[in-house]
Amino acid sequence: MVKSRAGRGMLLTSNLPQLQNLIKRDPKGYKEEFLTQYNHYLSLLRLNSVAAAGTASSSTGAEKDKSNDLFADLVTFISQVAQCYPEETKDFPAQLKGLLLGQNGSTMVKGDLRKTAVKNLVMLRNKEVIDSIELLQTLLPLLPHVPSSLRSIIRQTILTDLKTSNAKTKNHRLNRVVQSLLFGMVESGMHNEVVGDKGKGKGKNGSKEKGGEAMWAVMMVKELWKKGVWADAKTVSIVSLAVFHPNTKVQAAAIHFFLGSENDEEAEEEEEDEVREARKDVKKMQHSLDVGKSGRKKEKLLKLSKREANKKRSKKQAGLGVQPNFPALELLHDPQTFGEKLYDNLHKHDKIFSLDHKILIMQLLSRVMGAHKLCILGFYSYIIKYLTYHQLQVTLILVSLAQSVHDLTPPDVLTPVVRKLAQEFVHPGVGAEVIAAGINAIREICRRQPWCMEEDLLSDLIDYRKSKDKGVVTASRGLLQLFREVNPGLLKKRERGKTATMGTGVTQVPEYGHTRQKAEAIDGLDLLEDHFAAMRKEANGGVSDDEQMGADQDDEAGWDNWDVDSDADSESSGWHDVSDDEGDLQLSDSEDEGPRKDRQKRKLDAEEHEEAPEKKKGKRAIRKEEEAEKRGEGKKPEADAGVDMDDNDDSKSVVSVAPSMATEASVVTKKLSLLAQQKILTPADFVLLNELRLKAAQDLVKSGGGSGAKRKLAALEASKRHVGEDEADRFLTENEILGPRKKTKADYEERMESIKKGREGREKFGSSKGKKTKEVKSSSTNREKLRSKPLMMAVQSNRIRGKKTASLRDKQIKLRASQEKQRKSQF
Structure with missing residues (x-):
């Protein structure tokens, strides 16, 4: 028995996986064996600490590797069975944390031993020996100090754990702890000196190490935002703090988060x-x-x-076209302070930042100014020096300038900028593309703040519509069309157009600081009502909408004249006078029933000399004539122009109106009362309304509506490309600044796509002459012709002569090539 126990102990000592299996089956029976291995682990841990302090004797590399391997096996073994002995292993997670971070007197392990410790720590989290907070407090600080192979494991572990913890409900405690850690990682290098990225200013003194923690904090926040785990204001605050980090790489990563560049370089x-x-x-x-x-x-x-x-x-x-991250911009805590600090950072470090980095800051600053309508006036005086046509990436600078303008920007600040653009970009000494870009940039600025334009300058810019270049003509006409809509008073009378000339006082742009008047009606509402009428007709099984409308109008006419009907036939109607003999009103359940009856009685007394049937007949005749005029079936005669339109209201009088004016007013009133006042239009209804307006404009152009109809169609098509007016003001692309240009040379992918597009609908490419798939062969190939060639002619060919005069070396090469080809054809 003693011999078998000794053999069993030796076997278990040398075979840790077997002991691990036995412990999981019977933890109490193998507790002594576990404590033996645990004590061995503690002794190796103390030796590691003593060696780090420098008191241990020197050992060879082989012995050190062997000791590390044994230590790694013991760490894995204890991690596997830690849940079986919670009291004995309660200090084990803290010991692993000390090994990874160099705390509690332990050295920071490296190499394979560090990777083993990380994997076992994750295993303890999966076995619920430790919680997520303890795990992430250990793994997050490791990100800047581990190699790429281990960093990918740590990064994936952190993201997965946070996503799982916030899957069903938000784990606010865990989120607060992790966000505090990320804040600390960003703030760790904020006191350092700003290191630029221009020329020799790049850091050689460990700038990468100084900004490493902040960089990984920003990357983790971007990943969590992209996956939808975090989407609150505190997450945005972490990245907004990183925008002002001394390291330019951290700044660029944070700016790309706000600009929507989710795909990083990797x-x-x-x-x-x-x-x-x-x-x-x-x-x-x-x-x-x-x-x-x-x-x-x-x-x-x-x-x-x-x-x-x-x-x-x-x-x-x-995936190349990336849109800005508007939700993050909206969640900024103090946009005005953020924008001012961003401008101060740009202006203060102008000489040490590269042009690419300065353009990134300009783009973010312009987006913040446009989204929150900020007034940072120093930005416009700063950007003037970059407004030259030979400036690198000038289109991005023009986009930033246009996006920063809004309706609350003072026009006095923008007028010098517009004048600078005109002087640098719009003159005969530059190319046509430069002129088009300058006019387009001025148009986008004036679209947001029309008061910054001067009358003389506008007249000069509009004259470029007579140019020979298509891009310049399009840009100049776009500027002309813009001022025809927003401020025709700056244009000459012959340039205002028909619509603007007829309503100059109505279409004037509001003064600076004033808002536009609310619209009284919705353009194209009649088209939507006709569409709904057609749908109701189909739903009613073919019953015309006019018949249904006529029935409804008869009912409405009956309700409009209910007081006359009750007077004519009071016994059958069931309505009775509620007043007593002295004329006093009796009590009523409704508050306004008494005054309404009083008004109706006075009206009846004033109209006793008229006959009720004639009045009722006149009202119905008017409604029928209006319906006939709407359908185009007939027109109202001139003799009926003086019909009494007053029926229910005592404040109105009998007036005579012109037939066209009365018809137009009645149609507008009918549209507003039936659709706009009785139905709440949904976003889907507005989408349908835009489609109906676009279709009506296309039909009008096809039927010969003229240049006005074409301009209206172009405006509707242009408005369809934008999501909305507010987002169009905030988001601008380089293509809108450059405008239409000549077709550039296509690259390889574009050429292949055009070739494939041209091959669509064709079964075979190329000529079908002599092909085997053809029903009747029309010719033979050159190889077939050689077989039937006469011998005396074939002998005189260069191919046969070359074979005769070939050297032995050439014959060997051809023979080997033929054998190799034959060998490949067998597989």
Whole structure:
């Protein structure tokens, strides 16, 4: 028995996985063996601490590696069975944390031992030995100090744990702790000196180490925001603090978060590698199909590979257009202070920041100014020096300038900027593209603040619509059309157009600081009502909407003249006078029933000399004539112009109106009362209304509506491209500044797409002459012609002569090539 126990102990000591399995089955029975291994682990841990202090004797590299391997095995073993002995291993997670972070007198382990410690710490979290807070407090500080292989594991672990913890409900305690850690990582380097990225200003003294923690904090916040785990104001505050970090790389990462550049450089490189590898696979399969045996299976695989490669390339191209992160901009705590600090950072470090970094700050500052309508007046005096046509990336600068303008920007500040743009970009000494970009930039500024334009300057810019270049003409006409809508008073009378000339006083732009008047009616509401009428007709089984409307109007006419009907036939109607003999009103359940009856009685006394049937007949006749006029079936005669339109209101009098004026007023009143006042229009209704207006404008152009109809159609199509007026004011692209240009030379992908588009609908490419798939062969190939060529003619050919005069070396090369080709064709 003693011998078997000794053999069992030796076996368990040398075989930790077996002991681990036995402990999980019977923890109490193998507690002594576990304590033996745990004491061994503690002794190795103390030796590691003593060696770090420098008191241990020197040892060889082989002994050190062997000791590290044994220590790693013991750490893994204890992590596997820690849940079986919670009292004995209560200090084990803190010991692992000390090993990873160099705390509690332990050294910071490196290499494979650090990777093992991280994996075992994650295992303890999965076994619920420790909670998420303790795990993340250990892993987050490790991100800047570990290699890329281990960093990817830590990063994925943190993201997965946070996503799982906030899946069902928000874990506010965990979020607060992690956000505090990220705040601390960003604030750790805020006191350092600002290191620029221009020329020799790049940091050689550890700038990467100083900004490493903040960089990884920003990257973690971006990932959590992108996955939808965090979307609150405190998350935005972390990134807004990182915008002012001394390290320019951290600043750029934080600015890209607000600008919407979710795909960082690493992700873009991975996508490019995927596209490149997919293209290589297609070429490899095409080559194998050309040199080897062809078959349906290989052709099918080649088609599938080409399809996958095209999908990846189109996905990459579709992801290039990134929109700004508007929710993050809206969640800024103090936008005015943030914008002022951003401008101070830009102006103060102008000489040490590179142009690319300054443009990033300009873009973010302009977005914040446009979204929150801030007035940072120093920005416009700062940006003037960059408004030259030979400036690098000038289109991005023009976009930033236009986005920063809004209706509360003082016009006096913008007038010098507009004048500078006109002097630098719009003159005969520059190219047509420069002139178009300058006029487009001025148009976008004036669209947001029309009062910054001068009358003489506007007249000069509009004269460019007579240019020979298409882009310049389009830009100048766009500026002219803008001022026809917003402020025609600055234009000459012959340039205002028909619509603006007829209503100059109505379409004037409001003064600075004043808001526009609210619209009284909705343009195109009659089209929407006709559409709903057609839908109701289909739903009613073919019953015309006019008949239904006529019935409704008869009912309305009956309700309009209910007082006359009750006077004519009071016995049958069931209505009785509620007043007594002295004329006093009796009590009523309704508050306004008594006064209403009183008004109706006085009206009846005033109209006793008229006959009720004639009045009722006149009212119905008027309604029927209005319906007939709307349908175009007939017109009201001149003799009926003086019909009494007053029926129910005692404050109105009998007046005579012109037929056209009365018809127009009645139609407008009817539209407002029936649709706008009785139905709440949903966003889907407004989308349908825009589509109906666009369709009506297209039909008007096709039927010969003239230039006015074409301009209206162009305006509707342009407004359809924008999501809304507010977002159009805030978001601007380079293409809107550059305008339409001549077609540039296409790259490889564009040429291949055009070729594939031209091949659509064709079964085979190229000539079908002499092909095997043809029903009747029309010719033979050159190889077939050589077989039937006369011998005496074939002998005189250069091919046969070359074979006769070939050297032995050439014959050997050809023989080997033929054998290699034959060998490949067998597979």
